Amino acid sequence: MTTREELQKLSPADVRSAIRHGVYQYDTAGLAGGYIQGNLAIMPAEYATDFLRFCQRNPKPCPLVGVSDTGDPYLPTLGNDIDIRTDVPKYKIFRNGEFQDLVTDIKDVWQDDFVTFVLGCSFSFEEALLEDGIEVRHITKGTTVPMFRTNLQATPAGPFSGEYVVSMRPMKVKDAIRAIEITSRFPEAHGTPVHLGDPLQIGIRDVTTPDFGDPIEIKADEIPVFWACGVTPQVAISNAKPSICITHAPGHMLITDIPSANVGRGPDKF
């Protein structure tokens, strides 16, 4: 049960088990289809209130889908028996804002004051775009979505601040309109775009040269459509320079037990 094809058919719990036991340590795109995957940020409790404020003030780049209790490595609001120390394929460890290590579990660095934050990611809405027949070109091409720094400043909270980073998907105008309609149903996955059309209006000088990810062709009858991106909180965290912070490695997400179709505001049981 280690190939991508096999893992696509498994439940979130089974994929997490494969990851936990070290038999799968690669990216999670397309795995356990139909369930919300999440960006990860783990930091000491002293930063938690300000990071929660940052997410509340900037919900498009930072759609909070789950928060752990202090020191508790489990996330009962996101799934059964999720152990955040082992259930993500690859983690990045930062100390004082500097990248230090890429690891496959964080059992050795876990601290009793850690708080885990899980933020929604674009996988959920891309799945819905594809189901609607809209091409998502970086998926067609098998590349990473192009991402750009912008001049849109996030609303700061304590030490957390910085500009929005956006992901770009080229589309025909008709598809862009439909994509806005569809993504309005996914507030927990970055929601509607923050911009479309002229890249310069949000401070992007060269739309052919992304700051992160791979370049992608924009055809003559297409416009670029820009969504707030989960790299935004990573920029804010690197500006805040917490003593220690752990994130997922790009593309290596936490797979939750929450169906992607479970739109709305998240974890309400009722």
Add this chain to the structure above:
Amino acid sequence: MTTREELQKLSPADVRSAIRHGVYQYDTAGLAGGYIQGNLAIMPAEYATDFLRFCQRNPKPCPLVGVSDTGDPYLPTLGNDIDIRTDVPKYKIFRNGEFQDLVTDIKDVWQDDFVTFVLGCSFSFEEALLEDGIEVRHITKGTTVPMFRTNLQATPAGPFSGEYVVSMRPMKVKDAIRAIEITSRFPEAHGTPVHLGDPLQIGIRDVTTPDFGDPIEIKADEIPVFWACGVTPQVAISNAKPSICITHAPGHMLITDIPSANVGRGPDKF
């Protein structure tokens, strides 16, 4: 500029100014129409992270629309020059979970470690129901919406826990369906109902005798429709017994500068 009729026509800032200067100290229903009004909870920073978790885990009863910086009495993400010490008509002060005092400002009790939380309220969606031609009977009758304790347990966070309190509006089935459609657009104002029909299914034994507010008639061709209610966080706070906590007095809300039509996930600037 002190009568309700005059205040209905004023901007949020002008109504807040009238409240701040003591010329209006009554309930805010219908004032500054078209702008989000909010429930208020102020508590020391030591409780803030857990209360943020409680809101994140229970967004229907606790739709967080704004959080202040620690010790800062202003709320720049909700409006210009909102001073939370003076801009709400009536406040309730609780110590160790016990009600202590009803006051018209909190300048004397303000602490440097206070954090202000503003939660969405049902005024926004009731406005939208009325505009759609749906009767909201307690508004027709000029009474307070009936509210009931339930057996639905909120997801706890630290010391915050308790059952959902719900508000009830009787409707024809056709109107109930339309009301669900409309309130799905207002996640920041309790969103869709948590129940409709048989009250006993959520632990309500006698739907004619509310725990809070006034009774209301349910006609033969109507069903009761139940929404999560802002009394829920007040129950959770009284269970948590913070050393000090300040809330608005029922119906005496904070009026923000955010248009009710500004649906979605709140304070994003972009």
